[in-house]
Amino acid sequence: MGVRLLSILAALVLLTACETTPESAADSSGTGGTDSGAGASRDVTSDLTDTQTGEEAGPVPGSAEDFVLFAGDRVFFDFDSYDITAEGRATLERQAEWLGRYPNVTITMEGHCDERGTREYNLALGERRAQAAKSFLVALGVEENRVTTISYGRERPEVVGSNEEAWAQNRRAVTVIN
Amino acid sequence: MERARRGWWRRGMSWLGVAAWAAGLGLGNTAPVGAAMQIDITRGNVDPLPIAVARFIGEQPETAKFGADIANVVRADLERSGLFAPIAEASFIQEPEAMRIQPRFADWRLIDAQALVSGAVSTQEDGRLKVEFRLWDVFAETQMTGLAYSTARANWRRVAHLIADAIYKRLTGEEGYFDTRVVYIAESGPPQRRVKRLAIMDQDGENNSFLTDGGNLVLTPRFSPTAPEITYLSYFRGRPRVYVYNIDTQQQEPLGDFPGMTFAPRFSPDGRDVIMSLSVRGNSDIYTMDLQTREVRRLTDHPAIDTSASFAPNSARIVFNSDRSGTQQLYVMGADGGNPKRISFGKGRYATPVWSPRGDLIAFTKMHRGRFHIGVMRPDGSGERLLTESFLDEGPTWAPNGRVLMFFRQEPTERSGGGGRTRLWSIDLTGYNERVVITPTEASDPAWSPLIQ
Known part of the structure; x- marks a missing residue:
């Protein structure tokens, strides 16, 4: 249980880091937004609790990162x-x-x-x-x-x-x- | 609020006993005005007047030290004005102590001094400093003026500025501007996360202090002409609004409660109102607010941007910036907002108009062909003259005598983040004597304090 909790925390930390990395925001906006829809329709919430590394988790639907990826x-x-x-x-x-x-x-x-x-x-x-x-x-x-x-x-x-x-x-x- | 109180920035100013010692300093011998030694500062390229400012003498080591320091400040003030060329002390022939009764004028003529300043510092029985000075016409061998001041020791710098003002006034016929302060924005950090703080200093850069801690973005401070207050823009709690900061109490409060951004504030000449822009649904118009009754008046109602309003010194008219013609231009309207009339017709865009305290000119920022200028024109738009040029010069503010302008200059920024240095500069109305104003950090948005009464 202790290990599981830790990995969730790690995933959250990684996601937070992504959101506040200015380069990622600039990159996505520089292309005028993208319709790749990465993660837009995926159920990431359930992924998140299961994922061990956090790297596989797309943006949380409804999140700022999701918004940037979907719309610019x-x-x-x-x-x-x-x-x-x-x-x-x-x-x-x-x-x-x-x-x-x-x-x-x-x-x-x-x-x-x-x-x-x-x-x-x-x-x-x-x-x-x-x-x-x-x-x-x-x-x-x-x-x-x-x-x-x-x-x-x-x-x-x-x-x-x-x-x-x-x-x-x-x-x-x-x-x-x- | 004691808005009627004048000369507030002399905090506890009762200290300053100014006495023209008509008998003691022999003002009766003052040379007639209009004698040979008078600087005409309306000319373009003025030859600075050679002036010798002797060390002020003192009987004790402490008063002698004050005397030397005061002479240094007087010299620096006069030199910075561009109108005087102080002569190096090393070339002086006569010792200051020997001038107690009268200078040996031949000694001063020999080193080409046209004007001479002598002075003395002593301690009064009440412990305060007594500072006296005399200004001499070296060729006419007469005293032009002489004054004595008594002051608390901590105020010695103020006395030095007052002496420089008295010398400036006697020799130019214009009021001085050395006993003044400047409020400005102190800048630090990278462009994307620039930290901006409200700061205040003497006009020579001394006695600097920061009034805000940089936690909120602050912009465009301006002095009240009548109270110890500054109006400025703050992004406190993410809501850009006009605030008033009281220097004595160090309290700040938002000016009114508006549904949109308020910005570009400036006091009216009587200090009773603040004129500013309010943006509602993206449209900026000009309003005034009475500081006591809080009554708000709308002066413009136009879908264009109307901002950067500045009253004429007699309060009868207002100059402002508008893009109602399609680009930024200058307009003059009545104090009630009536009859707006465009006054700028040269090539380029015009902005940040500021009415001279003498009423005769309007200073502005001009943008043309990728360059920025500080310039002046008459209130009817005639007689435009550009005084400066650079990548980015902006935001002129008048010295209270209407002879000198301060502004800020930002250098271009490189891709690496280098460059971009932003500093305060001053320039004479004639377009000469452009020089950097030394500040502890990078600086912008200067505003000169009013003339001390």
Whole structure:
């Protein structure tokens, strides 16, 4: 019994580590989300109690990692724009589908900007981006009271570097599972 | 709240007995204003005035030490302004002790000093320091001004700044700005997890202290013109809202209870209101809140972004930033929000307008062709002049005399995470004398304290 308990703990620790590894989030988002559906429909909860190593366990359905794998957690914007792009629409549609499957999940929509604007204006622009993404989800049937917004302006870049690629990655709205 | 109290930043300021010793220091002999030695600081490239600041003499080792330290601070203040060229002490011919009665002007002319400062420090019977100084016109061989101050020992630095202000004022005709403080954001850590703390220091970088611990993201602090308070943005509990921090009590409280993000705060010139932006459903408009009645007034109602509002010093008008034309531009409207009118028409985007305390100019950040500038224009939009240029210059703040601007400059960041250094800089309104403001950590979002009354 002691051994069994330990292995469960090990599995949990590994899963937690996965969730908080920034590279994994960036990788999955970098491809604009994935429809590989890894683990999306598997009953991982029962696997979890049986697994010995944790490596075989996919993301817990309804978890933040599951959300990222299924839908992608972010959409990107053009410079000084808050228009949802075609790629962003596809991501938000998958997000809405996932959120429809887990109606108890609430989310925070973060709006972010690149460093090529002034601080105060970027706070307003980040709020616009978060609201634009939220409105899109609401239009697809996600209840409005499940989505709160917050703007970080240019204060929390995802990618470091004063270059176009970094700026493009930083102009984003990120859906965070609460 | 004692909002009407002025000059609050002289904490316990009753210490400062300022006396113009008309008889004792011979103010009656003051040279007439408009004599040869006057710096015209409206010109572009000013030749700094050669000035000799002698060590202030003291009878005891302690007062002599204060005297040397005070002279050093006065020299540094004057030098930093770019308008004065203090002469190296090593070249002085006359000993400071020998100047008790009157300088030997020939000795000072020989080392090309045009102005001369002499002074003395002594201990009063009540234990306080007495600091006196005289400013001399070396060529006219007359005293231009002389003042004496009495102060607690711990305040010797303030006295040095006051003396530098008096010298600056006598020689330029403008109010000084050395006895002031700067509130700013101290930065540390990598860009993705930047730690930002509210910090305050004297304008020369001394007496730095951190007001918040970095646990919450804080941005854009601004001084109250009338109370020991700072308004700023804090992400306390994950809700970005405008707060007011009281320097004396070290208490902070959110300003109002709004359904969305409040940001870009700034006090009104009388200190009674805070003007700020409120974002509701993604749309930012400008509001004021009366700090006593808590009454909220909406000044703009437009689907565009309206932010970065700043009152004219007479409170009659407000300049703000809006993208209602499609890109960020500057607009001026009445204090009630009426009749908004665009004033920026040059190429590029304009942001962070700040009305000069003299009322004659508006400073701003300009973005054009991938470069950032600090610039100024008249309130009607005419006379645009760019003072700086770099990868990222932002957020000008005026010295209380309206002659000098401070801002922050961020260097480009490399992919490796190197670079990105962010520091405070100052520049003269003429576009000359650009220099780094030394801070203990990297720094941004400076705001200059008002003129001390």
